[in-house]
Amino acid sequence: MMPFDAALRQILGPAGLVTDPALLAAHNRDWRGRYVGRAQLLAMPHSTAETVAVMRCCLAYRIPVVPQSGNTSLCGGSVPGPQGNELILNLSRMQRCRALDAANGTLTCESGMLLSTLQQQAAEAGFLFPLSIASEGSAQVGGIISTNAGGTAVLRYGNMRSLVLGLEVVLPDGRLWSGLRTLRKDNTGYDLKQWFIGAEGTLGIITAATVRLFPQPRAHATAWVAVATPQQAVTLLRFLQEALGERISSFELISQTALELVLKHLPHTRPPLEQATPWAVLIQVDDVDPHPLEDRLTLVLEQALERSLITDAHLAQSLAQAQALWHLREQISEAQRLEGVSIKHDISVPVSHIPEFIHRTNALLTQQFPGIRLVCFGHVGDGNLHFNLSKPDSLENAAFIDQTAAVNRIVHDQVMALGGSISAEHGIGQLKTGELLRYKDPVELALMRQLKQMLDPLGLMNPGKLFA
Numbered sequence: 102m103m104p105f106d107a108a109l110r111q112i113l114g115p116a117g118l119v120t121d122p123a124l125l126a127a128h129n130r131d132w133r134g135r136y137v138g139r140a141q142l143l144a145m146p147h148s149t150a151e152t153v154a155v156m157r158c159c160l161a162y163r164i165p166v167v168p169q170s171g172n173t174s175l176c177g178g179s180v181p182g183p184q185g186n187e188l189i190l191n192l193s194r195m196q197r198c199r200a201l202d203a204a205n206g207t208l209t210c211e212s213g214m215l216l217s218t219l220q221q222q223a224a225e226a227g228f229l230f231p232l233s234i235a236s237e238g239s240a241q242v243g244g245i246i247s248t249n250a251g252g253t254a255v256l257r258y259g260n261m262r263s264l265v266l267g268l269e270v271v272l273p274d275g276r277l278w279s280g281l282r283t284l285r286k287d288n289t290g291y292d293l294k295q296w297f298i299g300a301e302g303t304l305g306i307i308t309a310a311t312v313r314l315f316p317q318p319r320a321h322a323t324a325w326v327a328v329a330t331p332q333q334a335v336t337l338l339r340f341l342q343e344a345l346g347e348r349i350s351s352f353e354l355i356s357q358t359a360l361e362l363v364l365k366h367l368p369h370t371r372p373p374l375e376q377a378t379p380w381a382v383l384i385q386v387d388d389v390d391p392h393p394l395e396d397r398l399t400l401v402l403e404q405a406l407e408r409s410l411i412t413d414a415h416l417a418q419s420l421a422q423a424q425a426l427w428h429l430r431e432q433i434s435e436a437q438r439l440e441g442v443s444i445k446h447d448i449s450v451p452v453s454h455i456p457e458f459i460h461r462t463n464a465l466l467t468q469q470f471p472g473i474r475l476v477c478f479g480h481v482g483d484g485n486l487h488f489n490l491s492k493p494d495s496l497e498n499a500a501f502i503d504q505t506a507a508v509n510r511i512v513h514d515q516v517m518a519l520g521g522s523i524s525a526e527h528g529i530g531q532l533k534t535g536e537l538l539r540y541k542d543p544v545e546l547a548l549m550r551q552l553k554q555m556l557d558p559l560g561l562m563n564p565g566k567l568f569a
Contacts, residue, residue: 105162109144109188112154117194119143128189131180132173132236133438136531138181140167143189149211149269149277149308152192156306157275159188165564166190166273168302170212170244173236175447176530178248178301182565190306192243199309201226207266207283209311212243219312228314231258231350235431243307249299251526253351253385253430256482258315260526261298267311268294273304273557281311296552301528302563304556318387322394323423324402327378327413332456334382334481337410341384344401348394351385352482353430354455359478362436363429373415373426382481383430433478433487441498443476443491444508449484450521458486462515466490466508470501485525488512513540534569 110118119125120142129138146152159166165187169179181187195211196218202208203226210219216237223230234240234252244250246268251260258264267282280294297304328334334354341349357379364370374381386394395416405411417423437443450458463475474493479486490508492498501508513523517540529537538546550568553560 105158105164106142108158108162109142109155112151112158113144113146117145117147117151119145125189128169128172128191129181131175131177133175136177136180137183138167138187138189139183139185140181140187140189141185143191145191145194147194149195149271152190152195152271152306152308153275153277155188155190156271156273159561160273160275160559163559163561164188165561166306167563168192168243168247168306170241170247171215171236171239173240173244174248174530175445175527176524176532178528178530178563178566179244180531182531187564192306192308193241195308198222202283203227205283206314207311208314209267209281209283209309210242211309212241212246212307214242216240216242216245223314224317226314227317229317230264230312230314232261232264235434242310242312246298246307246310247300247302248528249526251480251483251485253353253480255480255485256352257347257350257387262295264313265294265298265310266313268297268307269309270297271306271308273559273562278305281309283311296556299528301530301566303553303567304562316389318389319391320388320394321423322384322386322398323417323426324384324398325373325415325417325426325429326382326384326402326405326411327374327376328380328382328411329378330456331380331459331481333410334380335452335455337382337405338452338482340405340408340410341401344404345386345397348386348388349384349482350387351383352480353383354477354479354481354486355381355383355430355433356475356477357381358474359433359436359476360429362440362476363432366436366439367428367432370425370429370432373429374413376413378412383426385427430478433476437476437489441491441495442502443489443498444502444505446486446488446490446509446512446523447525447527448486448488448512448516448521448523449525450486450516450519452481452484454519454521455481455484455486458515458519458521459488462488462512465511465515469511470504470508472497473501484521509536529567531565534565534567537567538569
């Protein structure tokens, strides 16, 4: 039996197999620098057929496989472990658009296509692909499906689970499931595609997908709105929904602390309002009707001001102003990275419980860890908050980071007490395997393990992820 790398080279050719440690380094490290793997081989297939052959080869040699797309995971889900015996399987060479059906409103593409490219191809055909995340210039379709990405437009369009109609998947034993259906209705048994959406590459390799497209909005309005409390934000959301309906695409809650970090670390940024406010909401309203939305949104916000639901507002008067407001929101994670290490949480609770969660959890943490700084922001329209904590002083912060387990216990206990989830959109990866074991319903966890055992009995697919 020839060496494993020689067998891979026969399948992939010289361009499809990377062994240079310098080139492997970026694939062995996550974006945050938290996890570093030691994989010595990187396979980059050019087609589904090559992916099938690679998986059959890995099965024959019993080599674990780490599926990787843009490697933008925030929980270490796409990074190898320290053992050095895993193969990174990266699909970034598979970028083709296989079909765009305008009459059906669907697009079928390969998993290595960038999310930004998918958005662009949809736009060029007169459609919208609505999923939008800060890493859309580097995140790839396979990865955002495997993590069931959400982003800023979930309120109106849903997450990836709602946007995927069909999948093509290479199974751990090398079989190919061709499930690229373009149907909205298919009531012929189990919906197998749902097994792989959000599975973080633990059940198979997604090589292609069919996604839903939407009419391209022709009118837009963007506003940065000041609110005194998270409760005001939740009340405002309901008020806007009654006035504007499904035109509301995004409703992002942003704490003043989060905004201050962006203004501190990102050049050419400026505060959107003259007076600082404890909390703000970034609102995006879109419509296929070309009639301008600015006047309608202005009227609704004036009514909200009269009812003391808001304290101030800035309505973007141009595309450039709207982009500047969104830049402030999208750069929060980068500003936090530049500021230093923090204890991050990606949680969800029912929208109605957001104010209670923030107030109660912050009080408990402040009591146990005086002087902490809360950076809270997120997609409050769908109940998803990024609840991140640190201390301003670097030395004190280093000691605080050592208390991560105690901080997580407080945060996640409160999440579960309010009927929430410890991971809203970032997944489990390596970061939260212990937390999943602690908080997941035992029956649900057992069913997940049974599904994993059925499809991947040798445990070759993305070992160490999801399951502790």
